[in-house]
Amino acid sequence: MRVSKACDRCRTQKIKCSGTHPCNTCTKHKKECTYSTNFTTGGNTTTAGVSSAKEQMLFPQYKKQKLLVEPFGLPVVNKTNEKDYISHLENRVQYLENLLSNDTARTFKDITSEEPENAELEKILISPSSKWRFSRRHQNLLIIQLCKSMYNNLSEESQQLVTIPRTQYFGWNMSGCNYLTSEELPKLPEFEFLNTEQYIDFFFEEINPLFAILHETVFREQVVAYDKLLKEQLTSSKNSDGDYKTNQTRLFSAKLYLVYALAIRFQEMQKPKGPSLEMLKIEEKLFKYAHKVVAILGFEWESFELIQSWLLITLYLRTTHRQTSCFHALGQAITMTKYMGIGSDNPKLATSTPYERLKAKRIFWCVYSFDRLFGLQTGRYCGLRDEDISREFPTYDFAEETKRDDWLTLPAFALIHLARISNFVHTSVNDHPTLIKYQQINKELVIIHDWFNSIGFRNDLIFNKGADLEVNSEDADKPVEKPISSLIKAQVKLHYYDLVMCIHGKVLFNFIGRRIVSNGLKLEMVLDASRGIIEVLDKVNKAGYLYTPWYLVLLLLFNVGVNAVTLVNSGVFVDQCRTLLKDTIKLLQVLKRASVRNENGKLVIRERFKMVRECLWALKMANKILSLRLQEDIKALNTIGTDHGSSEVNRQMFTQLGVSDEQTTKPKDEFNELFEKQLHRSDAPIDSTPRPVLAHGDDSITPSSSASLEYFAPGGDHSNPGNANPNGEDPVADVDNLLGNLQWFDQWLDFKYDF
Template identity: 45%
Template sequence: LRVSKACKSCRNQKTKCNGEKPCNRCLKHNRVCDYSESYNQPPNKKVKIKEESPLHESESLSPNENKTSEIKHDSNYINHLENRIQYLEHLLSNNSSSKFKNIEIEEQEGLNEFPKLPSLKWRFSKRHQFMLPMQLNNSIYSSLSEESKRQITLPRMQYFGWNMSGVNYIKSERLPELPEFQLPKPKTYYIDYFFKEINPLFAILHERIVREQIEVYDKLKVRNEKTNQTKLFTAMLSLIYVLSIRFIEFNNRNGPNIESLKIEEILFNYSYKIISGLSFEWESFELIQSWLLITLYLRVSHRQISSYKALKSAISMSESMGLFIEDRRIVNVSPYELLKAKRIFWSAYTFDRLFGLQNGRYSGFHDHQITRKTPHLDDIEKELTSDDWITKPAFLMLQFAIVANFLHTSKHDSLDFIKMQQVNTKLYKLKDWLNDYGFSDDDIFKDGDDEISPVIKTQVKLHFYDVIISFHGPILFNYVGRRFYNPGLKLEMILESCQGIIHLMDQLNKHECFFIPWYQNMLLIFNVGINSITMINGGVLIKESKKLVTSSINLLTILNQLAVIDNQGKIIKNERFNMAKECLWALKTTNHILSLKFKEIFEDINEIGIDHGSSDVNKVTFTQIGYSNDSEKQDKMFDFIEKQRKSIQLSNDNPITSDPMVDPEPNGNPPDPQSFEPNESKVSKDVPTDDFLGNLQWFDQWLDFN
């Protein structure tokens, strides 16, 4: 039966309503059942509308309809909406109903949701046909009797019919065996160093869980097992050794031990082959973590391209697994797997956004795809207490990455004024937080019981300064012949960042941590030098810039002079850091070019003429007020003028009873005019009005020389 009234919900969804309050459908879905009078008024009944309709001119509903100039009555407005709905339905019917049979769908909830996947197949897919076989079999299987169920094996989850392969299927390459090696120090030393001095910056690995796995790994002696899971864990553990060896050895006073570096290379090659081989046909959380470890190692020790490609592998696998989605519809998934997906994604995101600023390659992750809730700085305590995976440095690095996202998502190399204001607001807030919670430049190396390594704190602050320079750096192009204006760019923020970088480098050097090969150190020293020479070239902040250039060259010189010495004191390698020589050469060459420019300018100015002759011309004598070239007489003259000034000032409060131009001497007599040889002891009363010097003489008695 057709009811005369329908509630708002049923009317909007074009579903049947039984007319009761609440109706069956609203009751079933726990909705508010509302019968608004405006929805069910007869067409000819007038309804008063307090406000004029916002629609003053209707759009053309079809080529054959005329536009109405103004809608004044509610009935006209309702007719307008109904006509438009009918027109849109007409367009839809031409594309759908005329070709497919119109089927009334009872329920539509859930059709737009992502398919539910088992945790074993943590993959991202929007193809519903992929899920249909499993859902169909499970639905039928659940209705079978227990006897029938025992006769059936449900099909596994996979893409059935993916291709027509056969006959000769490509076999997986055999994974290498773990090579024999002997570390110079106990393995626990390198593991402890990694989780203290390396991992906290990005929180790639969950320290507690990995330590538990290492303990089981050592007890069961499973390192020789040939399962892929064991080989992958062995590769990850080898990468921990590789990174720790690199950082420890290069900070030694005499340089790295060559034999240790050979072990590092062997272990890295083994790990890379395992991870590359497994990534060829598999994907997992652990593989993403492994690629991030490889990215960090290559960023520290190898080329841009290799590090960038390793990071792309981690990003590609994260996207393939859908880690950027907040609400994954996965069945039989544990809370820890959800946490793992969250932490690994934000770690990869931090790598992507911050490394992108350094190599100029933006947006590995596409911002419009990410549906995860972005953690804010105000949530830091909540995040740190919710689990023991995330570290304070890693959370701060994530905040820097979120700020860097403004550049990653910008269509241009620089932001407009409004966006820069937003960025500056975030940077100021981060700066205040860093200063208040132990990350200020002066507090980082202070003695305390803080669990965070000072070196890790330093790297956090250096990344913060790098973000500032990346955003405000375009203003420096104004001093190299380019015109660039944006009131949101602040030169003082660049100067402060450069000074902070040099201060932190001096602190690292003072505390014997300067040679730890963190990738930011040499890069930022060189950037400070170039930025400072640029400001000198532009004639701004010259005093401060000269100090920064000097400090940059001194620090690079220290790195350039480091050699590698063996136990017998013999020099094995003349250069510990090969790129220090390149940076020092480029910086001094730029400085040389600038000096040649100034030299040419100096020669041109000399050519124009700087022989100004005697300076006597600058000794002007104003005889009307007694000014002469004699210094002693000048002093007397200025004393006299000062007395006149005080006398005039005093006259504002007391009546003038004597000549204001003449003060008595200490003995009570007026001063002798000849003592400082003025032309007249007081102003002449018969100076012609058109005499310029005479007018000056008259005004001088009222001048306040202070």
Template identity: 25%
Template sequence: MAGNGSRVTKRSLNACTRCRRQKIKCSGTQPCDGCNKRKLTCIFDDRDQKILVTRGYIDELHQKIASLQQTGERIDPVPLSPDYAEDRSPDLKDDSPQASRSSHHDPEGSQIHQELEDPASVLTNPLSTGPPAFMSADNGRTFYLGTSSSWSFTRRVLSLTHEHIYQEALPTGALIFDGATYDLGWDGLRKSHSSESPAVPTYDHAMYLINVVKFRCGQLYHLFDENEFMTNLHEFYSEPKPHTTTGLWYVHFLLILAFGKGFVKHKVQGNRPPGADYFVKALEMLPSVIVLHEEPIESTEVLCCVALYLQALDCRSSAHNYIGQAMRMAMAEGMHTQMPIEYLGENMVQRCRKIWWTVYILDREMTSLMGLPQTLNDEQINTLLPEFPDSIQRTSAIGMHIRLSRIIAEINGSVYAIDGRINRNFLLRTKSALATIASLADELRRAFPLHMERDISGVSRISAYLHLLYHQCIVLATRPLLFCFLKIRFESPENCVEVLNTSRTVRNLIQMSMDSSQQIICILHSLQTEGLLESFLSFDLESIFVSTVVLLIGPAIDMRWSYPIWLEKAYAIFEEIIESGNLIAKFRRSELHLLDELLSCFPQEHPRCLSTPVSFPNNVLTSQVPLTNSFPPSSQAGQALDHDILSDPGVGVMDGDCSFTNRLTAAQIMAVADSIESIDTEWMSNAMIEHSIW
């Protein structure tokens, strides 16, 4: 296996039973290094030792067997054991003495093999195996750290780094936890409807807020049916003096106003979120589930609004619960099926399709952000996409959004599967996930281009969002490798780069994570320039948080993965979101600064120095730097490990400039995915064993 560093030593000819069974390198010592680290009994079975004999010796044995058979002496054939049949030398035949001797049944040996195959001793993804991870806040509440959650990933990295440097657990006093950023000023109890209600805006102001919500959310999510909602709105304002009503529409109306305030109000008073008065009143008036089922269509829309608003406030658990209620209510109405138009009518069926796919997308994404298993099987869904006669592009956008959400679910269920192997299975699952991602690359670029030429058109918000989600899928699929090698860096700082250089495949996978993180920052910077950066909903904040964590960990593993200019851009985006009144961004940035400081404490060959956030020229995105220096032509996609699929990590994909005309193509991503073959199995196993990554 070619590499930039020293080659992995050959496997010992004398291997213990466990190493032979798992087909990993054995030191040959008694006990071997792998068993010693795992504190397992190390057994060497001489019967499984491979030997080399001459062809003449085998011919003589055949003659003796034939002679014995002629004399009538019975010879019982003994079947080969599966282990020996798999490991035997090709120079030995099945009827050789060595084969017969190694095939006798050994009850004690079988018990040993069964013990060695205990799932607890199998190499696993450190983010999704072993005892579940928890972290307690200062108030005593304990939070589960989900496997695929970006929030949980950062906490794990912070804990690992702090414990390595200070030899003690990470203090949680300075960290923010679920639902602790904002204060709604509400005890959660439902009061009588006669309690004071917030002042309703004028008709013109209400129309302005509703149109803002349509612009910010309308292309991504269906939150209300415009025809029915606006009819009720006109009726509401037709009264001489609009007043509080008890209907479900009024609750819906208050939620939309809460979103509108969140989008337009950038200054907050204390830690009370914008639109809180409307939101709290809506929850106080929200009927019980029993009553909601009497109006299931609008009730599902209302539950989606509640979930999305809570997600914006970093109340991830509550948001996940509300979207779960919406999912079950939608399924109870059969929205996941091909609802008959001739029976229900065109308008209702189209509305239900819009509702269903909004619920589906939010459920997939919120479940991933929580790091929890997906609960709905896609095979149970057969409804069609909604139709937008005046906008075919919108139908395509929903379809692409659904496909990306499914990729997220696939990654969560495979790469982050409980007790998923970190060696062969983990890499092959990563390969499968990347292949699925690659299948969308060219279509996404063609159907939803990101035009950077300012004299042609501005940046499309929906295109930007889909590309952000796409690159987050790549980061999500490759991020466990960052955690693994950060542990290796802490345990063997002098050998980390050498170990990493022995597998170009793994290095290329981490490089992909770095490149996608840079692309995320580049897209967000373009939105920032156009004034389209989203500061209330959490999805842009999640994107910048995910990418910055990756770029902070990279140089801790290998200094050639140091991209200070991209970190500068990331922090500038954080500043923009913070100045727009988002308190969550302030806490997220403080966590990143803490991680940056902790990683900087670890000895580096060239310490990183970050200056204060800076502004960048408006034409920073117009420079076209092709990716050909980093990726081979598509004709080389079939080549695996005989060359570097990605460039030297010291040369960034764009080195500070953004280029969208030459992004990762399907062939380029598949080139990396196809390089994941069985040749990497032993390397990954050795690296994980030698550095106790379980």
């Protein structure tokens, strides 16, 4: 009864509705309030998808494909699934309505009101603080505006006697006897390595493009200014403790050291002989310094730079440490993002600079990508709730999205779209979505897969010479982007395959006795993803980069191995899965053999990647259990009996074909040779009836087939004195004559027609 009284918007978003017109919720958010009499709850949609109208505008090249059958079995109208098709159409209509309801201010006219318009209201109620802090407690602004107003009416002499109160939250609490003292920032760590520039270059070529955490152009300018400040500090006589001029650059030094730590980890671990243990110790020292600085400052303040720092920490911990620590760091970034309001239409945007608005946009989408894609890997969904987001998802037009923006990279842009599709998983009420929801997800996967192929992210192009993509903008003033690392492209495709496995991997439970019924789950997509993962990682291995410690390499290799054992155990796609399992073990063995040696070639550490041994043990144990099961099955079946005896019982003898029980050895092509033998027997009459000619062209039936069929033509003589019964009785004559009526049509088995 409550649902039937709710308006369309509350119904779609599943929130409480007052039932009035307009309802309280729509009035509060200034949205159009409509009531529909024809509402069905058949499909729950989110704004994460792309509407059909948008898809046709963005992908005109796919129009012809859309006229055909959908790739993953969208409903076809027939008597059995007519309800599914109607439900699908209703779902799409509701989805389009939802898109419109998100922007009713531009789509529909506002309800006329007697309240006077106040265009300056937003600016009046925005805090004058230069910090990007989002608060709607406007009482805090009243004292400042009041004092400013009175101050402006004072004479210059009186103005000299007063001071305007500073911007702060007056009366926050009643602490005063003992304020919590701020923790001191640690001193800069002492370290020595030759060329710091190479690590910065490596970071921006091989790490940063995947998520675009940092804006390379601005960060490099900041590095130059920071190095200049350090040189001035060394030559300054005023600085006795070495921390006079750099006490305001601690947060930047933390970001810089996180860049160094990530670059050292990736660069050192991918070396064939293994990393330098001395450099890994420096890396740990740099990370601990940076983490402590960020934790201290993040305990007291909030800023864009702190969010970026937490993201760098998250990436480092995802590569090197535990799940809990990684998600603690990501949680800090998400919390700061939500409470700074950079995912919504923050009124602070009205007084911000264009670069501040760009920074808020880029950092938000980076946090969103981390949350959605890392959430898939641990099964922890929605750190950022959809209610916290009002930004519109970008289209697939990368040139349009980066027209005046050199921050966003194409791989990071691709991950935003993968995160958008992942949102279907994050926002699902349970782990068993409806068929229509699966159809929406599968359609999005097809679109983004085709888009990957169109922008040069095909598997066969990765690591090919000259295959690195250069993105040309239509804007002539914008410089051409530098080529994208093939290893970064590989990580994008691995993220795509991980998404496919997360969505469709549940179907494998059907093969271990745990029944999951859904027509939306596709085993073929799991197999395609498994083959794609092996194909990409095989190319990475051949290029010599398999040791690069990207987090999805070992995880997906293990998943592919488990998938293969599962399907071999069930007897499904056995040949393909045996190959997948073999290739998986081969790549895991490559990782297992990776050791650490010193400059003299002496073995220092036998296993560079310790978790590989765990994965190999689990897969080989599963394979052994499978082998033992098969051996027991073979033993049991042999006990039941396999002595089938003579094959005579399986042989049928036809006198009209000349087959008798005396013939024990059959020629390779027994029937054709038998027919030829029959035709050339001296006592067998040959029919002189002309052979049939095909209706189109000059092609006629081949000699062997026509010869074999002519013998049974209706005009032919079926008598065979050599095989006749001595008593003049043919026991199978009636059967043979009847069979000839059917075999007469065999003359046209080779009929060729240009269909």
